[in-house]
Amino acid sequence: MTVAGVILAGGLATRMGGGDKGMKVVAGRRLIDHVIGRLAPQVEAMAINANGVASRWAEFGLPVLADSLPEYPGPLAGVLAGMDWAAENGFSAVISVAADTPFFPHDLVRGLQASAGPSGLCLAASPDETGRIQRQPTFGLWPVALRHDLRAALLDGLRKVVIWTERHNAGQAVFAGEADPFFNVNTPEDLQQAEDIARLLT
Incomplete structure (x- = not known):
């Protein structure tokens, strides 16, 4: 399986007051720098899913993929943009990660591949503070062969990731660590809490 990565940065960041959350700084580096540093060794190519003026991401030298559907329909639209780009470039699957999540596992791709369901789909998961396993729907393994089915579901109004992944019997890969x-x-x-986590992990 040839795997590309897509960094989901297409949200509106309303709780942060707008703008690109990925440009916020934690432990002396922007969030997206942390994300790129963790993802790059795990995939064969990367792209950024972002809407608006693409040139603001130019310094990273990565393709910038806008949602192909209007009105910010959520992370699945970013996943679809990544799947379409990956298919055009000869990749068989996409790994999605969020641009505002700087501590995701260094073995994310390996874990997702190992736990993929029969369709090749897999979502990441982690235990919450009570030990209950919670799915992480912006972190997943997405075979490009399913992109047309996903497009149809989005055009039909579907917005929740897990509803679509459950239709295709997605697997689940559980990751845990000192911190979430x-x-x-x-x-x-959350920025201050991220600083505290960064100190814990160093």
Whole structure:
């Protein structure tokens, strides 16, 4: 399986006051720098899913993929953009990661591949503070062969990731660590918490 990575940065960041959350700084580096550094060794190519003016991401030298559907329909639209780009470039699957999640596992791709369901789909998951396993729907393995089915579902109004993945019997890969590996930065308060996690992990 040839795998490309897509960094999901297409949200509106309303709880952060707007703008690109990936440009916020944690532990002296922008969130997206952390994300690129973790993802690059795990995939054969990368792209950024983002809407608006693409040139603001030019310094990273990566393809910028806008949602192909209007009105910001959510992370599945970013996944679809990544799947279409990957198919055009000869990749068989896409790994999706969120641009505001700087601590995801260094073995994310290997774990997702090992736990993929019969369709090749897999979502990441992690235990919450009570030990309950929670799915992480912005972190997944997405075979490009399913892109037309996903497009049809989105055009039909589907927005929830897990509803679509359950239709295709997606697998689940559980990751755990000293801190939540999928902690994401949504608010200014989360930025401070991310600084605390970064100190814990160094």
